[in-house]
Amino acid sequence: xxxxxxxxxxxxxxxxxxxxxxxxxxxxxxxxxxxxxxxxxxxxxxxxxxxxxxxxxxxxxxxxxxxxxxxxxxxxxxxxxxxxxxxxxxxxxxxxxxxxxxxxxxxxxxxxxxxxxxxxxxxxxxxxxxxxxxxxxxxxxxxxxxxxxxxxxxxxxxxxxxxxxxxxxxxxxxxxxxxxxxxxxxxxxxxxxxxxxxxxxxxxxxxxxxxxxxxxxxxxxxxxxxxxxxxxxxxxxxxxxxxxxxxxxxxxxxxxxxxxxxxxxxxxxxxxxxxxxxxxxxxxxxxxxxxxxxxxxxxxxxxxxxxxxxxxxxxxxxxxxxxxxxxxxxxxxxxxxxxxxxxxxxxxxxxxxxxxxxxxxxxxxxxxxxxxxxxxxxxxxxxxxxxxxxxxxxxxxxxxxxxxxxxxxxxx
Ligand SMILES: [Zn+2]
Numbered sequence: 001x002x003x004x005x006x007x008x009x010x011x012x013x014x015x016x017x018x019x020x021x022x023x024x025x026x027x028x029x030x031x032x033x034x035x036x037x038x039x040x041x042x043x044x045x046x047x048x049x050x051x052x053x054x055x056x057x058x059x060x061x062x063x064x065x066x067x068x069x070x071x072x073x074x075x076x077x078x079x080x081x082x083x084x085x086x087x088x089x090x091x092x093x094x095x096x097x098x099x100x101x102x103x104x105x106x107x108x109x110x111x112x113x114x115x116x117x118x119x120x121x122x123x124x125x126x127x128x129x130x131x132x133x134x135x136x137x138x139x140x141x142x143x144x145x146x147x148x149x150x151x152x153x154x155x156x157x158x159x160x161x162x163x164x165x166x167x168x169x170x171x172x173x174x175x176x177x178x179x180x181x182x183x184x185x186x187x188x189x190x191x192x193x194x195x196x197x198x199x200x201x202x203x204x205x206x207x208x209x210x211x212x213x214x215x216x217x218x219x220x221x222x223x224x225x226x227x228x229x230x231x232x233x234x235x236x237x238x239x240x241x242x243x244x245x246x247x248x249x250x251x252x253x254x255x256x257x258x259x260x261x262x263x264x265x266x267x268x269x270x271x272x273x274x275x276x277x278x279x280x281x282x283x284x285x286x287x288x289x290x291x292x293x294x295x296x297x298x299x300x301x302x303x304x305x306x307x308x309x310x311x312x313x314x315x316x317x318x319x320x321x322x323x324x325x326x327x328x329x330x331x332x333x334x335x336x337x338x339x340x341x342x343x344x345x346x347x348x349x350x351x352x353x354x355x356x357x358x359x360x361x362x363x364x365x366x367x368x369x370x371x372x373x374x375x376x377x378x379x380x381x382x383x384x385x386x387x388x389x390x391x392x393x394x395x396x397x398x399x400x401x402x403x404x405x406x407x408x409x410x411x412x
Contacts, residue, residue: 001111003404007397010103013047014396017083017099018091027387030085032126032137033061033169040083044098044123051106053121059173060151060166062138065121067105069411072118075186077411078370079104079403080122082138082362086130090389092379096396097191098123104191104404115411117186124362131156131165134326139362141178143369145328148175185370187337187410190363191403192374193391197382199353205398206352207376208341211293212364213262213356214328216302218288220247220309224318226274226282241272241281243316247308251288254304262293262356265301288322293330293356331364334371337410341375344405350398359384375399375406 020040023029030037041063045055054066066076081097101121108115125138132154140146152175154162163175194200199207224238248267255265269287288305292298309320338354345352355376363372377399380390 005397005400011393027088028085029087032084061125063123067119069115069118074117076120077117078188082124082127086128092391100191100400107404117411139365143365144179188370188372190374193379194376195384199378207355209357209374212331213291213293214330215291216327217325220322222284227280229278240284243318244284250308254301265290331367333373337373344402
């Protein structure tokens, strides 16, 4: 089989898709189920139909593009990613996996390959949390990580429900039907830009992802006692911000000493009440985001935080209340798919790194119902989610070639 990627066509399609945007070029803003997103979806569907592929859509708008195998009863070999983009983003995040996936299928068709398992490109709905406040809406529903009932309760920034918004966008059927049947996939492989600097720095063109980190997020509220910044003596104070500061440093220490560089913890929001220069902070609310590739290690950091909540509360006579916002489990790639990806790289003489995905992707959720792995390509300076996000046509074509080779090996 002589596989050839049409790099020029793929590149011009990436440029064309970037034009469906609510921001001026080079920025891309494409929020799920807006007019631009709908136009972009329609445009991609036409490209898929031109390749002779079968397009269907589920109730949340996840789009399945099928190249039917010679034995359609076998589980599917899947690939895909997302085309929604956060405000003022770039043109490669997600898109490389969708248009690269399509190009991989076209390259296999052109090479005369005949799959035994059906090969399916999947375009996930709302990987980005922009509209409904939760990332990976489509893949959470596909995997049953999010129930149809819980999805129906989500609303967008204007108060419109998922139900309303999806119906208006023309999605029919019930959300209960989105969950994939058991053993639907034989394998799922997502091609994606790294969104980090490692491949570029190491001058290696490909990354085979062995594990995907996942976040846990909490909101912690500390309540102390307010008062006059001049009149209340230091020994009498129950300063909520000083208590929160101690908590934050304990969290940092727990993450730094977890034993792995994969453990990261961040407090990105700190609201102080009443927030006056001459008033002792009476109440503080902080956000906590803890990520790891090991659930046990991440739980260790959470425990350290909880213990600190107790001890600091006792020591400083403040009340500390923590509330879980989200907790997703990390995922391990399937060893057989990782081996296939490595084999595909080696077959074409491409160097690769075995890596961790520190950002999460739809593949994290698909891993709950299917064997998954991911393939990374470099992006300039590791930039992503910004207008100057860039992946070179050569790197994209290389990733697409390895994806095509891998799909062929898996679908034989
Ligand atoms: Zn993405």
